[in-house]
Amino acid sequence: MAAGAAGAAVLAALAVPVAEARPGERTGAGPASAHWAVKDPGTPQVRFRGLAAVDRRTVWLAGTGGTVLRTTDAGASWRNVSPPGAADLQFRDVTAFDARRAVVLAIGEGEASRIYRTDDGGETWTESFRNTDPRAFYDCLAFFDRRHGLAVSDPVDGGFRVLSTADGGRSWRVLSPAGMPPALDGEAGFAASGQCLVTSGPRDVWLATGGGARARVLHSADRGLTWTAADTPVPAGDPAKGVFALAFRDRAHGLAVGGDYRSDQPSPRSAAVTADGGRTWRPAAAPPPAYRSGAAWLPRSRTTALAVGPTGTDVTTDGGRSWRTVDTGSHDTVSCTPDLSCWAAGERGRVARLER
Template sequence: MRRGGRTGLLVTAGVACAAALAALTVPAAQARPLGHGAGHEAVPGAGHRALHWAEKSSGTPQVRFRGLAAVDRDTAWLAGTGGTVLRTTNGGAAWRDVSPPGAADLEFRDVEAFDARRAVVLAIGEGEASRVYRTDDGGASWTESFRNTDPKAFYDCLAFFDRRHGLAMSDPVDGRFRILSTSDGGRSWRLLPTAGMPAALDGEAGFAASGQCLVTAGPKDVWLATGGGARARVLHSGDRGVTWTATDTPVLAGDPARGVFALAFRDRAHGIAAGGDYRPGQASPRSVAVTADGGRTWRSADTPPPAYRSGVAWLPHSRTAALAVGPTGTDLTTDGGRTWHTIDTGSYDTVDCAPGLGCWAAGEKGRVARLER
């Protein structure tokens, strides 16, 4: 489950990690690089003296993980290619393959977990390739709760407001984004009316890159990220997806490979949009934008990440620190998204954080890591 808006709720955990987060404010000249472990190239003077990615072997080098759900520092879920779902309950020391039976031909791109036993995963694709599964026993068994029957629909992301209420979004069908709703934790889904959805731009769609094109904060607010059109937009709903407003962002747009790929909100007001141009070697100026009014207006980062970023997450119990990840590295902000510094050059597609500094990242070649201090 995305945790925007839930930071600060666990006061005890917040006190426990306050010292580590305070170290984020040290000057760069005193800092040590975040880069750590095989496959990482440290960036001198750009990191944080205490925090670093510690790689955890998933044992699945053939899988690319774009779906990630951080429950806490011990428990996380991964969803990826080949119908693969993994779960750890011991901090990544071991991963259990809990993939749904018969799903080897599916592409899982999002997973939303409520705890170590209950999770919902989304498979993407045209027509019946888009499906939703739910488990209540840690992946020992799964129930298929939705299978798309409209050949024009292509579902990209899931997001939950709480353990019962959630949404799934599809690329536009007949000129409007399509939204599914659940009120029983993903056990059943219904299609919401499209009357309250603004018309899509020509070529506009969502990106199933990190499970973060649809995110929530609080009991009713949800945001949807778009790309592929003339402008990169963020759509917002304050009534659980019934009515929406669309706002342009300054994130790079104007091409099918460009737009907003990921969103993160730490509360109903403060959010970060990350993206750019996902093609290797292509420049991605204006890769990050920030909002302080719930997405009504967006401002480009003064110093954005130097390249496309597909995932973004606020650090727990911090009002100003966040991480953005992509194929060429990880970037850190300590001022609410205005300035970013590359602190690791390992390839990750998605990042997610839970209270207590339970931050995880995942990506290609089975790569998964946990943030350590």
């Protein structure tokens, strides 16, 4: 399919805003509409902020209560593959390489921040990292390929702390802070969707921040050794405000979404775009109407992307310059795969796949 055609086909069906569906139902304007089809995993007590869609049939979820789920039949059934002894942990991010190999991140202060890896579909897990610094709080992880990846903590000693792996998450080391710009007062990352740290290609990685006087995006072109920082127009200046998620379709073109996560507060200028790898950011002319915590480019599209949050899903068809709400269901994170599949997940165990 030509570049953009897949996104255009989905957008054509997402023509009418829709309401939230109950588990087992679907949302949409009619039989020809694209809709979030809920794939109920039977875990209403869990909030899923970690989502790794491998393909149309294989998806990994990571959430509260130390929960990790996996499906290999497009959500028809889900298997609980949670690491043993992890019930007190809060998993917020997961990277999956295929149906058998995955890495999950637990967030929190001190030893609550941990990383686990499985090579057998969750039958067994190895704890490959446990944070021992009470000042550190890890938010997100991201991989460049099956071997090389990073995880990031909120600032320690005045700068964001970065972990690196070169063996697929089996071992980790703290990178030198020398290449990291100073953090702003109050600046931090948001462990809201597993998308505060994202990669594109073999070496480029971006980190989203908030909480400080300005919402920034930090960029590294050498796998986290050195970083530069750029201001965004997304409002900050409060611990609840900033950029919550990033999505890059290549090393130049990216999206930033966020706002104020408090439900009683407005979120103006909740999205921004870049065309120069994050060196400069400009506000979306018509941003989503409320806080958004997750974003993803539609497969094979240069202009179409989705943004999700507790109050709905928005779509852009012009590369992030303008957004339109197409669904009012609650999701925290979204992920699309090369074989034209998009998934979303969030509170009350909600998991859904975009279908036509």
